Amino acid sequence: SAEMIGSSAAYAAGLTGAGTRIAVIDTGTDTDHQSFDAAAFAYALAEDAKNSGRTYDLLDEAEIREKLPQLNISRNGGPSAQELYVNEKLPFGYNYVDHDLDITHDHDDQGEHGSHVAGIATSNAYIPNGDGTFSTALDSVLVQGVAPDAQLLVMKVFGQNGGAYDSDYMAAIEDAIVLGADSVNLSLGSTSPGFTRSEAYQEVMDRLTESDTVVVISAGNAGHWADNGF
Numbered sequence: 282s283a284e285m286i287g288s289s290a291a292y293a294a295g296l297t298g299a300g301t302r303i304a305v306i307d308t309g310t311d312t313d314h315q316s317f318d319a320a321a322f323a324y325a326l327a328e329d330a331k332n333s334g335r336t337y338d339l340l341d342e343a344e345i346r347e348k349l350p351q352l353n354i355s356r357n358g359g360p361s362a363q364e365l366y367v368n369e370k371l372p373f374g375y376n377y378v379d380h381d382l383d384i385t386h387d388h389d390d391q392g393e394h395g396s397h398v399a400g401i402a403t404s405n406a407y408i409p410n411g412d413g414t415f416s417t418a419l420d421s422v423l424v425q426g427v428a429p430d431a432q433l434l435v436m437k438v439f440g441q442n443g444g445a446y447d448s449d450y451m452a453a454i455e456d457a458i459v460l461g462a463d464s465v466n467l468s469l470g471s472t473s474p475g476f477t478r479s480e481a482y483q484e485v486m487d488r489l490t491e492s493d494t495v496v497v498i499s500a501g502n503a504g505h506w507a508d509n510g511f
Contacts, residue, residue, distance in 0.1 A: 298428025300337030307395035
């Protein structure tokens with residue numbers, strides 16, 4: 282699909298996602314997977330800086346601390362910036378449904394869909410060899426993300442008991458915008474979603490159009506919406 286969306290043209294222009302922030306609102310992420318390795322991510326940015334001279338404004342613990350009072354998760358106390366910051370590749374991680382810091386798939390049976398999506402979007406351009414060196418991902422594991430040098434914000438909305446709540450992913454969308462996400466992905470939905478007339482949700486949707494964040498959601502994962510709606 283990279284060719285279909287014009288990735289080759291972006292790469293030719295030197296655009297690899299470096300300096301951008303992608304939020305994936307899903308089942309979480311396999312944080313110790315080699316494709317999300319923080320050292321390999323730092324190596325890619327160093328190589329980019331060496332070749333282009335560019336530097337980037339990365340989301341870090343200090344920025345999270347500054348913006349924390351504005352986040353939905355800061356209500357009723359909430360975690361600290363130090364707890365939310367995972368590493369340079371995954372600078373933010375929170376479990377919105379279980380209200381804790383477990384953003385992996387390790388303790389639930391919802392599946393690893395979140396890692397699948399995050400990998401398509403942001404899996405690194407380099408893979409660690411285990412000896413402090415790195416190999417090109419396309420050569421060693423035959424895959425890299427569309428924006429391999431982007432940071433990944435992990436917003437888990439499917440918890441240990443499965444299922445997701447619209448209130449959680451609405452809150453996550455708002456927090457992603459506050460954290461400066463350039464893109465927010467929600468590959469989730471229902472074959473029988475029903476309808477909502479919530480003024481609060483409509484306000485959130487209206488505010489999205491006023492931001493410079495691109496929020497995308499999957500369509501057609503389970504047949505046609507009209508099959509189960511009227």
